[in-house]
Amino acid sequence: MLYVLKRLWKYGLGTLPRDILLETKTIPAPYAPGENNASSAYQGLMDDAEAEELRRLRRELPERIRKAFGRSLHIRHLDAGSSNACEWELTALLNPVYDVQRFGIDFVASPRHADMLVVTGGVTRNLEAAVRSTYEATPDPKLVVAIGDDACGTGLIGPTYAHYGGVDRIIPVDVYVPGNPPRPVAILQGILKAVEKRKG
Amino acid sequence: MTVRAARHFCLFRCKNSNPDLRRLVLHDDFPDGVYPLRKDYRADRVEPRVPRREFTFPKVEGDGVFEIPVGPIHAGIIEPGHFRFQVMGDTVLHLEAKLFYTHRGLEKRAEGMDIEEGVRLAEQICGVCAVSHALSYSQAVEGIAGVEVPERALYLRSLFAELERLYNHVGDIANICAGVGFAYGSNHGARWKEALMQLNARVAGHRYLRGTVVPGGVARDVTDRQLDDIVHTVVEVRDNIQQIVHDVLGNPVAHDRFKKTGILWKDIAVKFGAVGPAARASKIDTDARRDFPHAAYPRLRFEVPVLEDGDVLARFIIRALEVKQSAFMIRQIAANLPGGEIRVPAGKLPAGRYHLGITESARGENVHFVMTGPGNTIYRYRVRSASYANWPVLPYCVPGNIVPDFPLINKSFELCYSCCDR
Numbered sequence: 001m002l003y004v005l006k007r008l009w010k011y012g013l014g015t016l017p018r019d020i021l022l023e024t025k026t027i028p029a030p031y032a033p034g035e036n037n038a039s040s041a042y043q044g045l046m047d048d049a050e051a052e053e054l055r056r057l058r059r060e061l062p063e064r065i066r067k068a069f070g071r072s073l074h075i076r077h078l079d080a081g082s083s084n085a086c087e088w089e090l091t092a093l094l095n096p097v098y099d100v101q102r103f104g105i106d107f108v109a110s111p112r113h114a115d116m117l118v119v120t121g122g123v124t125r126n127l128e129a130a131v132r133s134t135y136e137a138t139p140d141p142k143l144v145v146a147i148g149d150d151a152c153g154t155g156l157i158g159p160t161y162a163h164y165g166g167v168d169r170i171i172p173v174d175v176y177v178p179g180n181p182p183r184p185v186a187i188l189q190g191i192l193k194a195v196e197k198r199k200g
Numbered sequence: 201m202t203v204r205a206a207r208h209f210c211l212f213r214c215k216n217s218n219p220d221l222r223r224l225v226l227h228d229d230f231p232d233g234v235y236p237l238r239k240d241y242r243a244d245r246v247e248p249r250v251p252r253r254e255f256t257f258p259k260v261e262g263d264g265v266f267e268i269p270v271g272p273i274h275a276g277i278i279e280p281g282h283f284r285f286q287v288m289g290d291t292v293l294h295l296e297a298k299l300f301y302t303h304r305g306l307e308k309r310a311e312g313m314d315i316e317e318g319v320r321l322a323e324q325i326c327g328v329c330a331v332s333h334a335l336s337y338s339q340a341v342e343g344i345a346g347v348e349v350p351e352r353a354l355y356l357r358s359l360f361a362e363l364e365r366l367y368n369h370v371g372d373i374a375n376i377c378a379g380v381g382f383a384y385g386s387n388h389g390a391r392w393k394e395a396l397m398q399l400n401a402r403v404a405g406h407r408y409l410r411g412t413v414v415p416g417g418v419a420r421d422v423t424d425r426q427l428d429d430i431v432h433t434v435v436e437v438r439d440n441i442q443q444i445v446h447d448v449l450g451n452p453v454a455h456d457r458f459k460k461t462g463i464l465w466k467d468i469a470v471k472f473g474a475v476g477p478a479a480r481a482s483k484i485d486t487d488a489r490r491d492f493p494h495a496a497y498p499r500l501r502f503e504v505p506v507l508e509d510g511d512v513l514a515r516f517i518i519r520a521l522e523v524k525q526s527a528f529m530i531r532q533i534a535a536n537l538p539g540g541e542i543r544v545p546a547g548k549l550p551a552g553r554y555h556l557g558i559t560e561s562a563r564g565e566n567v568h569f570v571m572t573g574p575g576n577t578i579y580r581y582r583v584r585s586a587s588y589a590n591w592p593v594l595p596y597c598v599p600g601n602i603v604p605d606f607p608l609i610n611k612s613f614e615l616c617y618s619c620c621d622r
Binding site: 077078079081082083084085086087088089090091092094095096097098107109110121122124125126127130134150155156157158159160161162163180181183 | 227236272275303390
């Protein structure tokens with residue numbers, strides 16, 4: 001009970017039920033007290049900084065999205081030749097731990113339904129036409145977020161005969177999320193940054 | 201068959217008796233006479249686009265036969281590839297896949313690269329088989345250098361490889377459930393996969409275990425505390441996954457959708473050289489961990505489960521069985537991890553030598569061929585990934601099934617596009 005009150009004090013009402021739900025499932029991990037592995041948000045799995053960041057995003061993102069769009073944010077994923085890791089991190093955003101649908105974010109099946117494109121991979125030559133037509137099919141005003149080092153143009157592969165090595169060489173990019181691949185929380189930070197940009 | 205023919209690689213120019221001369225890797229708007237893997241071709245050359253030539257798909261004709269094109273950009277969060285279904289009603293008559301959309305030219309990119317740096321490129325081939333690819337590459341390099349990898353490093357390699365197999369198999373179990381829209385299985389599976397990903401991050405500092413395996417050993421050591429953490433988490437995931445699999449198979453709807461769907465017949469699998477869990481679910485007893493002993497596998501006790509049916513159900517069950525085996529192996533590693541060094545320098549490599557590296561990833565065997573050039577560089581690099589071996593059998597499993605079962609069959613193979621396209 002004391003615990004519940006403490007959390008109420010710290011994080012406010014809005015986040016309470018889910019937090020409690022998650023934290024009651026915490027299992028005693030084999031770590032000494034004081035080490036950061038045992039004490040975090042979900043089953044002692046995330047480290048404290050990341051869990052705290054996720055909580056911050058949980059407070060800020062829905063509000064920002066509502067302000068910028070007046071409704072939920074619809075994202076279309078576009079693979080421009082990535083190594084599959086970024087895809088799985090985007091999929092992880094939909095798992096019960098991150099569960100971005102509670103933030104008012106959804107992944108949609110068509111660019112015509114999307115406010116934002118998240119692009120993974122550095123655009124292969126074989127996909128260039130598909131990337132361009134997906135970009136054109138997305139209604140204006142649109143946001144483009146490049147996910148991962150290759151998409152940002154800082155990857156190891158770089159330009160080859162089959163690879164452009166950067167999304168911004170083909171379509172304009174609003175926000176870059178570096179990482180190889182970026183962690184799910186970093187992707188959410190990138191999405192938040194893009195949403196803020198839309199407001200300004 | 202599209203992918204099969206790609207083995208007669210159009211990146212070189214070779215005349216052979218290949219009956220299928222369609223352009224596979226370099227798509228239809230590359231000019232003629234472009235052979236990137238030739239030594240006089242610069243890796244970053246920019247080719248002009250020529251007018252698209254037709255990529256012909258075989259057609260089935262007749263009353264009520266329709267063609268459904270799908271891709272290259274799909275509706276979900278997955279990789280790009282193009283599929284052509286010839287259907288009559290809901291039944292698929294013929295399926296043809298056009299791949300190599302994510303061809304990045306990695307094999308050409310590797311040429312001239314430093315040997316030590318090459319392992320980073322090997323990890324870029326595929327995000328979710330990063331350990332296996334890095335291990336294959338490292339083994340090839342160690343074969344050339346003739347170095348002995350320390351005992352502790354061998355055990356740690358097996359540990360990382362099994363952690364990778366675990367998160368892949370748990371994710372696949374979730375995905376197969378998602379293929380029939382069974383939210384209980386897909387959400388619980390996703391939750392335990394995330395638990396394993398976060399375990400990876402704690403142990404190796406990377407959710408996909410990149411940067412762990414290097415030529416000459418491993419780059420990251422684990423402490424006793426971390427070993428306890430690994431065993432604790434893995435055992436918990438194993439127990440929960442067994443329960444989830446039990447519940448999923450007890451559900452008549454899920455069971456009905458899995459059973460007799462997408463059967464991979466043994467003779468097809470043998471003909472096309474299928475590998476990994478897909479082959480083992482079709483009565484082929486193959487496992488690179490046992491057949492080509494590497495890392496610490498010769499010192500570990502494990503069984504290779506083999507099933508007979510070759511349908512989605514068999515591929516689902518075989519993953520659950522392998523999760524058990526992986527957890528068993530991880531416990532053995534934690535109990536028997538020897539002390540000592542974790543890395544020895546690979547040293548200067550002689551030019552003009554080559555070697556193979558073979559490892560078992562969660563999708564099957566990954567084979568890397570590395571040939572050295574002067575000054576400790578890569579002269580030629582060739583990757584035959586597990587997905588590359590398994591893509592050709594997929595179109596043989598689909599005809600006779602209904603269109604809505606294709607995502608399920610595809611997910612039960614869990615083939616990676618970037619592994620195949622490179």
